[in-house]
Amino acid sequence: MEDKILLAHGSGGKLSHDLVKDYLLGPLRNPLLEAMDDSATFELFGRIAFTTDSYVVTPLFFPGGDIGKLAVCGTVNDLSMAGAVPKYLSLSLIIEEGFPLLKLNKIIDSIQKTAEEARVVIVAGDTKVVNRGCADKLFINTAGIGVIPKGITISAATAKVGDSVILSGPIGDHGIALLSQREGLAFETTLASDCAPLNTLVGDMLTVSHKINCLRDPTRGGLASTLNELAGQSRVGIAIEEEKIPVNEPVRAACELLGFDPLYVANEGKLVGVVASGDAEKIIDSMKKNRYGSSAAVIGAVVADHPGKVVMKTRLGTTRIVDMLTGELLPRIC
Numbered sequence: 198m199e200d201k202i203l204l205a206h207g208s209g210g211k212l213s214h215d216l217v218k219d220y221l222l223g224p225l226r227n228p229l230l231e232a233m234d235d236s237a238t239f240e241l242f243g244r245i246a247f248t249t250d251s252y253v254v255t256p257l258f259f260p261g262g263d264i265g266k267l268a269v270c271g272t273v274n275d276l277s278m279a280g281a282v283p284k285y286l287s288l289s290l291i292i293e294e295g296f297p298l299l300k301l302n303k304i305i306d307s308i309q310k311t312a313e314e315a316r317v318v319i320v321a322g323d324t325k326v327v328n329r330g331c332a333d334k335l336f337i338n339t340a341g342i343g344v345i346p347k348g349i350t351i352s353a354a355t356a357k358v359g360d361s362v363i364l365s366g367p368i369g370d371h372g373i374a375l376l377s378q379r380e381g382l383a384f385e386t387t388l389a390s391d392c393a394p395l396n397t398l399v400g401d402m403l404t405v406s407h408k409i410n411c412l413r414d415p416t417r418g419g420l421a422s423t424l425n426e427l428a429g430q431s432r433v434g435i436a437i438e439e440e441k442i443p444v445n446e447p448v449r450a451a452c453e454l455l456g457f458d459p460l461y462v463a464n465e466g467k468l469v470g471v472v473a474s475g476d477a478e479k480i481i482d483s484m485k486k487n488r489y490g491s492s493a494a495v496i497g498a499v500v501a502d503h504p505g506k507v508v509m510k511t512r513l514g515t516t517r518i519v520d521m522l523t524g525e526l527l528p529r530i531c
Contacts, residue, residue: 203525209417209463210522214426233430234352235275235413236343244345246281248272252337255529257304259378261370261390262465264337265307267531270394270465271416272341273315277399278412278468280351281343283315288322291336294329304335315394317341348407355410356431361477362497363470365398365490366391368420369448372462372527377451388447393466398489405483408473415469416531418522421460423469424507425521431471435507437497437519461522463530471499 205212222230229237236248252268262270269286276283288308292301312319370391377388395414402409411431415423420442428435444452444459452459466489472480477495484490497509507519 204528205525207417207528208522208525210422210461210524212524213417214521232352232354234279236279236281236341238279238281238345244347246276246279246343246345247340248275249338249340250275252339252531253333253529254375254531255333256375256378257300257334259390260374260388262392263304263307264335265304266311267392267465268337268339269308269311269315269317270392271531272339273317273394273396274414274468276341276343277396278351278414279343279345280349280399280403280409280412281345282400283317283341283343283396285320285342286312286317287340288319289338290322290324291332291338292324292326293332293334294326296334301335311394315396346403349403351409351412353411353413353427353430356427356433356435356471356499357410357473358433358499358501359474360410360471360499361474361495362424362435362437362499363472363477363481363484364420364442364494364496365395365468365470365484366466366492367443367445367448368415368464368467369444369452369459369462371465372419372530373448373451373457375463375530376455376527382451388451391464391466393489395466395468395489398468398484398487401483401487401490402470402480405479406472406476408476409470409480410473411469411471413469415464415467417463419459419461419463419526420469421458421507421519422521424519427469427471428507429505431499432504434500434503434505435497436500436502436510437507438510439512440510441494441496443492443494457526460519461526463527465531474498
């Protein structure tokens with residue numbers, strides 16, 4: 198039987214990485230692409246970060262945001278994870294025939310407000326309309342350019358043994374909020390996406406220390422897949438503690454009810470950092486002064502053991518391997 202693309206190839210987990218490695222990276226290989234970071238970084242009248250992303254989320258509107266806010270935040274955050282100051286974004290829309298103009302206006306308004314908060318400017322774009330049934334309402338593609346200040350080198354391949362692993366706040370909010378909206382699930386507490394631009398948070402971190410080796414926003418595939426990416430690209434082991442990983446109670450309860458592990462649920466307003474252990478405390482203190490890092494915590498460390506793997510000490514005191522997401526937990530999440 199002929200191999201075909203599955204929904205799971207878009208999960209951000211193992212199949213996504215296999216697709217990129219086995220089918221995309223080879224023919225397109227070059228030194229900038231091989232770094233496999235969220236943004237490419239290169240010299241162009243100074244050091245520049247460049248990224249692109251596409252957004253196919255369903256539903257288009259969800260508690261805490263919409264596809265427009267998501268598109269700006271996702272692009273701003275990918276630039277920020279390279280230590281860049283986001284400056285300019287492009288915006289391309291693929292609109293299905295029959296899409297209500299009232300909804301389009303609402304989404305564009307959300308894009309404008311989020312760009313204003315993130316201090317970025319939409320400077321180029323494109324619009325395509327396709328036949329009814331040839332797209333699911335609205336898809337958005339963005340690209341972004343940011344400037345990397347001198348003295349900053351942040352990459353998934355630069356974690357060092359002895360570094361501390363930090364997390365900016367509770368995980369799983371985005372994925373569970375979308376699932377509850379999509380499936381009509383009702384909980385006692387309103388669940389909202391954590392969708393947010395993180396450039397000011399990263400700026401606050403870099404103000405107190407340049408000893409930040411890796412930054413990633415754990416979107417598709419969740420915290421578990423992101424940590425596996427960092428461990429694999431840096432060829433180190435990562436050890437985390439379940440007790441130190443913040444999870445909001447409604448998310449924890451929903452995961453228990455639905456049989457999900459919060460470690461694999463998507464986020465859109467959180468970051469994972471690998472920083473020099475001696476600077477971890479002051480970095481955490483700076484994060485807590487920013488509203489997007491008020492619950493920041495050290496959740497583990499980079500270790501010499503089990504390179505390329507992530508292990509977690511559970512609440513029960515046992516240790517288990519935390520593997521990359523296999524299959525598709527929640528499709529069309531971003």
